[in-house]
Amino acid sequence: MLQWIHDQFKGWSLRQLLLQTLNFFMIIGSVFMLWKGWSLFVNSESPIVVVLSESMEPAFQRGDLLFLSMPNEPIRVGDITVFKIKGREVPIVHRVLTVHDEIETGKQYILTKGDNNPGDDRVLYNHNQMWIHREDVIGKVQGFLPYAGMVTIIMNDYPQLKFALLGVLGLLVVFQRE
Amino acid sequence: MTTTGSSNQKTSAAEREEESLANSKWLQQIGEHHPIKLIPNNPADLRLTLDDSIRGILLEDYKFREDNTHADRKLVTGYLACFIAALAGAYSTLVNPDFQETRPLMLVSVISFFILYVGFQWYMLYVEQNTIFVGEQRDELGFEPPKYLHISSENERYSTSYKLVLTFAKSNHFSGLKFPPTIPLKGPLPPSAPKDVVRREVELDIPNYFDAEGRFAARSLRKLVYSLMKENVMHVD
Numbered sequence: 001m002l003q004w005i006h007d008q009f010k011g012w013s014l015r016q017l018l019l020q021t022l023n024f025f026m027i028i029g030s031v032f033m034l035w036k037g038w039s040l041f042v043n044s045e046s047p048i049v050v051v052l053s054e055s056m057e058p059a060f061q062r063g064d065l066l067f068l069s070m071p072n073e074p075i076r077v078g079d080i081t082v083f084k085i086k087g088r089e090v091p092i093v094h095r096v097l098t099v100h101d102e103i104e105t106g107k108q109y110i111l112t113k114g115d116n117n118p119g120d121d122r123v124l125y126n127h128n129q130m131w132i133h134r135e136d137v138i139g140k141v142q143g144f145l146p147y148a149g150m151v152t153i154i155m156n157d158y159p160q161l162k163f164a165l166l167g168v169l170g171l172l173v174v175f176q177r178e
Numbered sequence: 179m180t181t182t183g184s185s186n187q188k189t190s191a192a193e194r195e196e197e198s199l200a201n202s203k204w205l206q207q208i209g210e211h212h213p214i215k216l217i218p219n220n221p222a223d224l225r226l227t228l229d230d231s232i233r234g235i236l237l238e239d240y241k242f243r244e245d246n247t248h249a250d251r252k253l254v255t256g257y258l259a260c261f262i263a264a265l266a267g268a269y270s271t272l273v274n275p276d277f278q279e280t281r282p283l284m285l286v287s288v289i290s291f292f293i294l295y296v297g298f299q300w301y302m303l304y305v306e307q308n309t310i311f312v313g314e315q316r317d318e319l320g321f322e323p324p325k326y327l328h329i330s331s332e333n334e335r336y337s338t339s340y341k342l343v344l345t346f347a348k349s350n351h352f353s354g355l356k357f358p359p360t361i362p363l364k365g366p367l368p369p370s371a372p373k374d375v376v377r378r379e380v381e382l383d384i385p386n387y388f389d390a391e392g393r394f395a396a397r398s399l400r401k402l403v404y405s406l407m408k409e410n411v412m413h414v415d
Contacts (some may be wrong), residue, residue, distance in 0.1 A: 015249050022256045030295060036266065037288045045277035132265035 018096055025175040042069035046140035049091060050149030052079040055114030056080070056093060065148035066093060068139030073132060075108055077100060083112065083132055085125055091138055094121060100131075108134050190333050194378050196231060197406050198349060199397065200242045204231075208396040211275040224384055225333060225340060227394060232329065233340075235403045242313035242327065248306045248355035259294035269301045307363050310342075324412070328352040340382045346410040348374035376410060 012020075012173060038047045051064045059080070060066070068082055075096060080091045097120055098111040109131040114118040122130060155162045199205060202413045208231075236242040266287035274280050308330040316324045325346060332341040343364065345352070350371070362368065367377050381401070387395045 015246060015253070017247060018253055022260070024255060025260040026256055026295070026298075027292065029260045032267060033263050033288050033291045035296075036284055037268075037292075039277070040281065040288060042284055130185075 020174050024170055026097065027173060028138040033118045043072075044068045044070040046082075046138055047095065048092070049074070049138075050152045051093060052090070052153070053114075055116050056095070057116045059115055060093065060144060061146065063147050063150040063153055066141050067143040068147075069142050070139040074101065074106075075110055075137060075140070081110075081112065081137050082139050082141065085129075085132070085136065087126065092121070092124065093141065110134075110137070183249075190285075195401065195404055199400055200234075202239050202400055203331050204235045205396055205400050207238070208394075221336075222336075224388055225331070228340065228382070228384070228387060228399065229331065231394070232403060235400060236251065236313060236327070240315060241318075242315045245312040245350070247266055247310060247316060247352050248312065251301065252306075255294050255301070259291050260299065261264075262291050262294070264290075290343060292368075302390070305359065306410050309352075310362065316349065322356045323348055326352060327410075328363070332364070338384045340384050342380050342382065344378045344380070344406060345408075346376045347372070351375065355400065376408070378406060380406060 035047070039045055041047075047068055049066050049068060051060045051062055053068060054062055066082065077096050077099055079096045080093065081096055082091050084091045092112075092114075094112040094114045094117075096110055097113045101107075101110040102109070110133065111120055111122070111131060121132075125132065155165075233244070237244060262285075266284060270280055270284065304413065309328065310331050311327070311329040314324050314326050328345040328351075330343050332343065333339075345361065345363075345367075347361075349372070361371050366373060382402070387399055389395070404410060
C-alpha cells in the first residue's frame with residue numbers, strides 16, 4: 001500500500017506536490033467562500049436549509065431544500081421563517097401565526113406554528129418564553145427544491161459517508177494532473 | 179601522402195548523436211530504474227509524461243536550471259487565498275459565530291479571496307498559457323553567456339499530435355509579469371522580437387513514443403531533444 005503511494009508520487013518535486021494539493025484546497029476554499037458570499041448576499045447565516053421534520057406538511061416534506069433570505073422589511077403573519085431557539089442548535093422552519101410590533105422600539109414579538117402541528121410553538125420555546133424575536137430568525141423561505149436535501153439527511157445519519165466522499169474527492173483531485 | 183583532413187570533424191553527425199545518447203544520464207536512469215509504464219488510454223497522462231521527460235532531460239543531461247517563477251507566483255497567490263478562506267472559516271466558527279457582527283469581516287475575506295482566485299486563474303490563462311518549461315543554462319566555466327529556453331505545448335483535445343514550441347534566447351524574456359508578454363508564446367516570432375530570440379516548433383505524434391502497453395520510448399524522445407538542442411544550446415556531453 002505504502003509502495004503504491006510512493007510510486008504515484010515518484011519523481012514529483014516538492015513544488016509539484018504543493019501545486020497539486022493547492023488544487024484541492026482551492027476547490028474547497030472556493031466552495032466555502034461561495035457559500036459565505038451567498039449568505040452575505042441574502043443576509044442570512046444559512047442561505048440553504050434542509051427540512052428535517054414533518055411539521056410543515058403538506059407544504060414541505062422531510063428532505064426538501066429551502067432557500068432563505070433575510071430582507072430588511074418586518075416579519076409578517078404568514079411568512080414561513082427559519083428560526084433558532086436560544087440555546088438550541090437545530091433551526092426550526094415554521095409559519096408565523098401572530099406578530100406584535102412594539103411602537104416605540106419597533107421590536108417584534110412573533111409566535112410561530114408548524115402547519116402540521118396541533119398547537120403553536122410555545123411548547124418548543126424555552127421555559128417561560130412566549131415569543132421569539134427578529135434576532136432569533138435566520139431567514140424567510142423564498143423558494144424550495146423538493147427532495148434535494150435528502151443527501152444531507154443520509155450523510156447525517158451515516159457520518160462515515162461524509163468522510164468517505166471527501167476523501168475520495170480529495171484523492172481524485174490530487175492525483176489527476178489535468 | 180597523408181591527408182590532414184579536418185581532425186576536428188572526424189566524428190560524423192550520427193556518431194556525435196550516438197555519443198550524446200550514450201552519455202545521457204537521464205536515459206541511464208530511466209532505463210535501469212524507472213521503466214515508465216502507463217495506461218495508454220489516458221492522453222493527459224501521456225502528454226504529462228512527455229512534458230516531465232523533457233524537463234528531466236533538460237535538467238539532467240543539459241544541466242538547465244529550471245525557472246520556477248510561474249509556479250511560485252501561483253503557489254503564493256493560491257495558498258494566500260486558501261489561507262484567507264481558512265482564517266475566515268476559523269474565525270466565524272471558533273471566535274465569533276454571530277452572523278450580523280462578523281458581516282464586515284466576512285465581506286472583506288470573501289472579496290479578497292475572489293480577487294486572488296480570479297487573479298490566479300487569469301495568470302494561468304493569460305500569462306503562463308501553455309508553458310511547460312522555462313529554464314536557464316549557464317556555462318560553469320563562465321566563458322559563454324547563459325542561454326534561456328522556454329517550451330510551451332499545443333494540443334487539440336482528441337488529436338494524437340502534440341506540438342512543442344521552443345524559444346531560445348540570450349536574455350530572460352520569459353518569466354516577467356508583463357501582459358501581454360514581451361514575446362508572444364504562440365505562433366511565429368513577430369518582427370519586433372529581439373534578435374537573439376530563436377523559435378523552433380516540432381510536432382510529435384504521441385503514439386510514436388508509447389507502445390500499445392503504455393511503455394515509454396525514452397530513447398526516441400532523447401533523440402528528438404538532441405536534434406532540437408543541437409545548434410541552440412551548449413552541449414554538456
